[in-house]
Amino acid sequence: MTQPVLELRNVNKSFGPIDVLHDINLTVKAGEVLCLLGDNGAGKSTLIKTLAGVHKPTTGEIWMDGEQVSFEKPKDAADRGIATVHQFGGTFPLMSIGRSFFVGVEPVKKIGPFKIFDRKTANETAVKAVQEFGITRIDDGDRLIGGLSGGERQSLAIARAVHFGARVLILDEPTAALGVKQSSHVLRIILEARKRGLAVIFITHQVTHAMAVGDHFAVLIRGAVAANFMRGEKTREEITDLMAGGEALASLDTELEGYMETHEGHPPQPVA
Amino acid sequence: MASASQTLAAGPGGRRAGSALGQLARRPEAGSFLGMVAVFAFFAVFAGQVFLSPAGFASWLNVAAEIGIVALPVGLLMIAGELDLSVGAVIPAASLTVAVISGHYGLPESVGILAALGVGMAVGAANGFLVTRTEVPSLIVSIGMMFAVMGLTLGFSVLLTGSTSTGIVPSETSKFLLGQFIGGMFQVTIFWWILIAAVFAYVLHVSPFGNWIYALGGDRVSARNAGIPTERLTIQLFMMSGFCAAFVGVSQAMVYQSAQVAGGQSFIFNSIMCTVIGGVLLTGGFGSIVGVVFGTITFAVVNQGIYFTSFDPNLGSVIIGALLLLAVIMNDTFRQLALSYTKKKG
DSSP, X not given: OOOOSEEEEEEEEEXXXXXXXXEEEEEEOTTEEEEEEEOTTSSHHHHHHHHTTSXXXXXXXEEETTEXXXXXXXHXXXXXXXXXXXXXXXXXXXXXXXXXXXXXXXXXXXXXXXXEEOHHHHHHHHHHXXXXXXXXXXOOTTSBGGGSXXXXXXXXXXXXXXXXXXXXXXXXXXXXXXXXXXXXXXXXXXXXXXXXXXXXXXXXXXXXXXXXXXXXXXXXXXXXXEEEEETTSSOHXXXXXXXXXXXXXXXXXXXXXXXXXXXXXXXXXXXX | OHXXXXXXXXSOSSOXXXXXXXXXXXXXXXXXXXXXXXXXXXXXXXXXXXXXXXXXXXXXXXXXXXXXXXXXXXXXXXXXXXXXXXXXXXXXXXXXXXXXIIIISOOOHHHHHHHHHHHHHHHHHHHHXXXXXXXXXXXXXXXXXXXXXXXXXXXXXXXXXXXXXXXXXXXXXXXXXXXXXXXXXXXXXXXXXXXXXXHHHIIIIISHHHHHHHHXXXXXXXXXXXXXOHHHHHHHHHHHHHHHHHHHHHXXXXXXXXXXXXXXXXXXXXXXXXXXXTTOOTTSSOOOHHHHHHHHHHHHHHHXXXXXXXXXXTHHHHXXXXXXXXXXXXXXXHHHHHHHOOTXXX
């Protein structure tokens, strides 16, 4: 049996009198995609922030590679190889690809006493890293992040995390703001990251996207893990119903998605 | 330009020559360069021969140098997403510090100068500390600091010397380094401005430090998560602007051989104006040192050039106001160009 890379044991988190997470138990192994599903307000973002070292669990333990860990600040989690990629990917829209790729870890040439930011190396490394993930349209490291499409930004952010030795990749709704085609790029990159042996935690509320790449699923409802199952154990409809708290939304969801696929991603106009 | 040719060599062969020009248009200083050329041409036509003579150049270069030395660190702070209005109070404070210590009390000038620069850096450190600790916007913090420093300057000046102005007779060395007029008209400050601009250009564009400054202005939280010591960097940047403002204060004391409590207020908005005309984004994350230099020159040319024309000098302020608005609009356009740029289409 392989040891999980990251494991949560009975993690609780409360902010003052408000309990946000109840007894969360989750494991994710190397080369596995864990899909974390849940509606808005289910505690997904608190859970991510706890994993990323932004919050400390009120009670409970976090284990990595069979060893208990405690993150005082985001840097501690990052040093352990936990990388979080947020919804909009690159957060420095006015920086070039090469520059933002190396924020905080700039490659440096030394000329006498002067340290020089090695722009050429930075650009080449960044472009190479993202092209290895199959995004060949990015070929100039001087382009500004803000000029990339949403999918390209996500891909760049993921490539960056992998380049800097991430072992656990936390993706916070990477496809939420993207169209159908852009989303499929990001999903392909998730599969590529899995192939390279990363443990991926994929947060989403789009069941189709989760089912396309997930090995292992956990549904979060009101701060607790309501279901925890492997690929193929549940159907798409069952998962959607679970997320909505048992209401039969599955058929509506299918209807909507069917509509959106034939109407270039636009939801139907409400009937007046 | 070395960097431009490098990119050309790295790119696929057979690129059109126009792409080099296009690349220039996407730089933060593109708009300010055009503005500078336009303003210069305007005054070359309307201000006549005197404007183009060495004396004409000296008149705006002297003004540009003093504002420029303050505008550079203010620009750096703005790129990092902060504002510093306290520079307007630091200039007279530093002026008086050196005048009181070395003029009134007759202590060695080195002591006075060091103390004045120290005052500037201390004010900067206080600004930076308050901004990082309280998370109150730096606009508010530095306005508060400005009033506090102004009050303290007045209070100490009256307390120690019984007057609001103090004279100082600079030594030969100080006069040579800070207060002389080269050729009888070019202030030596111009060379200090060039030197400081070169240092800042190195910091922002060449050293890895510059990357931190851009990241800080782009997104403070992400920058901190990426391991950048954001608080230390912010405090250092504020100290740098305090230092530069104090430097201008000291050199003013050496040029005019006296220091007054009032004065320096004009630097507050003028320095911000120069940086914004120079293509720095008011909310941070975008800008360049060359741009700030261009913006400063543009500002100084309008400010001084108007006196060489037959127009009412009050029109100068109108032109500067219009220029500022125009500059922001133009810079937005150029920034959109930079964002939408893709190599395939370009």
